[in-house]
Structures are given as structure tokens and as C-alpha cells.
Amino acid sequence: DAGVTQSPTHLIKTRGQQVTLRCSPKSGHDTVSWYQQALGQGPQFIFQYYEEEERQRGNFPDRFSGHQFPNYSSELNVNALWLGDSALYLCASSWEQGFSYEQYFGPGTRLTVT
Amino acid sequence: GQQLNQSPQSMFIQEGEDVSMNCTSSSIFNTWLWYKQDPGEGPVLLIALYKAGELTSNGRLTAQFGITRKDSFLNISASIPSDVGIYFCAGPYNAGKSTFGDGTTLTVKP
Numbered sequence: 001d002a003g004v005t006q007s008p009t010h011l012i013k014t015r016g017q018q019v020t021l022r023c024s025p026k027s028g029h030d031t032v033s034w035y036q037q038a039l040g041q042g043p044q045f046i047f048q049y050y051e052e053e054e055r056q057r058g059n060f061p062d063r064f065s066g067h068q069f070p071n072y073s074s075e076l077n078v079n080a081l082w083l084g085d086s087a088l089y090l091c092a093s094s095w096e097q098g099f100s101y102e103q104y105f106g107p108g109t110r111l112t113v114t
Numbered sequence: 115g116q117q118l119n120q121s122p123q124s125m126f127i128q129e130g131e132d133v134s135m136n137c138t139s140s141s142i143f144n145t146w147l148w149y150k151q152d153p154g155e156g157p158v159l160l161i162a163l164y165k166a167g168e169l170t171s172n173g174r175l176t177a178q179f180g181i182t183r184k185d186s187f188l189n190i191s192a193s194i195p196s197d198v199g200i201y202f203c204a205g206p207y208n209a210g211k212s213t214f215g216d217g218t219t220l221t222v223k224p
Binding site: 043 | 216
């Protein structure tokens with residue numbers, strides 16, 4: 001049973017560029033949440049997708065957008081990258097009909113903006 | 115927004131010692147979660163607490179949901195080197211959206 005997978009593992013981008021990160025949820029899960037984790041801090045909630053719609057959003061600007069596909073996989077897009085966007089981006093999946101608070105995290109994508 | 119304060123920020127202990135850490139909030143939570151994160155990995159759920167006063171164990175780990183619903187505690191007994199990592203508390207609210215503390219970093223000396 002595959003857990004949550006994310007790609008790519010590492011990414012280096014330049015200020016002003018755009019980036020797309022990908023996530024496949026754990027088998028049987030239908031809800032995907034994205035988090036940003038800066039060095040030395042806990043994960044910060046970006047947004048959550050369920051039934052291909054953004055359901056919840058944290059305190060992040062519109063430069064951060066996402067998408068969920070019919071197979072429940074998800075993408076996180078960040079436009080006009082800032083140096084401050086450098087962080088570990090984590091995807092977490094859960095099952096809406098289960099204990100949805102119990103999220104399973106992927107290994108993350110380390111984004112470096114130069 | 116809601117904030118969780120974890121203490122201590124870091125701990126250096128000897129193998130075999132017991133560990134205690136806690137998490138406090140200015141807001142009430144109906145669920146508390148404890149995660150562990152190893153370097154280069156995402157957080158792994160250790161224990162979930164759903165009821166005020168609840169005490170739940172997972173092997174050598176024991177967590178408690180505070181009576182006021184504004185705090186939670188995690189204890190690790192007889193620590194071993196693989197306990198090294200960062201421990202996060204999280205309070206989920208609103209359909210799985212969670213707020214996390216900044217973590218307690220545990221170092222275990224053999």
C-alpha cells in the first residue's frame with residue numbers, strides 16, 4: 001500500500017519564476033492538504049482540496065494556487081516566486097469519511113528560490 | 115490565528131531517560147495530534163486524542179488531552195536513539211485544516 005508520494009524531491013528556482021509541485025495521496029484517501037514548512041518551524045496550512053474544489057485556505061496570497069484531479073492527486077502552483085517561498089512543501093492526505101483530522105504526510109518537496 | 119506553543123524547544127537526554135514535552139494554546143481544541151518528523155521526511159502521526167482528559171499510549175509513547183482542552187502532553191519512556199527527531203503537536207480545526215506548533219527537537223545521547 002503506497003503512502004503519500006510527492007515530486008520532485010528537490011527544486012531550485014529563480015525569483016519571479018513559477019513552480020508546480022505534485023502529490024499523490026495514500027490509497028483510499030480523497031482529501032489533499034498542502035503545507036509550507038520553513039526551516040525551524042512547524043508546517044503552515046496553505047489549502048485543502050476535496051472533490052476537485054478548494055475547500056479551506058490558510059493565510060497565503062493568491063500566488064499560491066492548486067488543483068485536484070479526478071484520481072485525487074493534486075498540484076500546488078506558486079507564481080512569481082519570492083526568496084521567502086524557499087521551504088519544504090508538504091502534502092497530506094486523509095479520508096473524508098474517516099477521521100479526517102488524521103492526515104498522512106508525504107516526504108515533501110524542498111524548494112529553493114535564488 | 116490560533117497558535118500553539120510547544121516547550122521545551124529542544125531537549126538533550128541520555129538514552130534510557132524519560133522525556134516529557136507539552137503544548138499549549140489560547141484556544142480550545144476538540145482534537146490534539148502528536149507527530150514526529152525525521153530529517154528529510156514528512157511528519158508521521160504518533161497519537162491522536164479526541165476527548166478532554168483522555169490518556170492514550172502507543173508503545174513507549176503516552177499522550178494526554180488536557181482537561182481545559184487548551185493543552186496536551188507527550189511522554190516518552192526509556193528513550194532510545196531512534197527517538198531522535200522533531201515532535202510536533204497539532205490542533206486540527208475545520209475539516210482537517212491543522213495548526214502546528216514549532217516543535218520540540220529531541221536529541222538522545224547513547
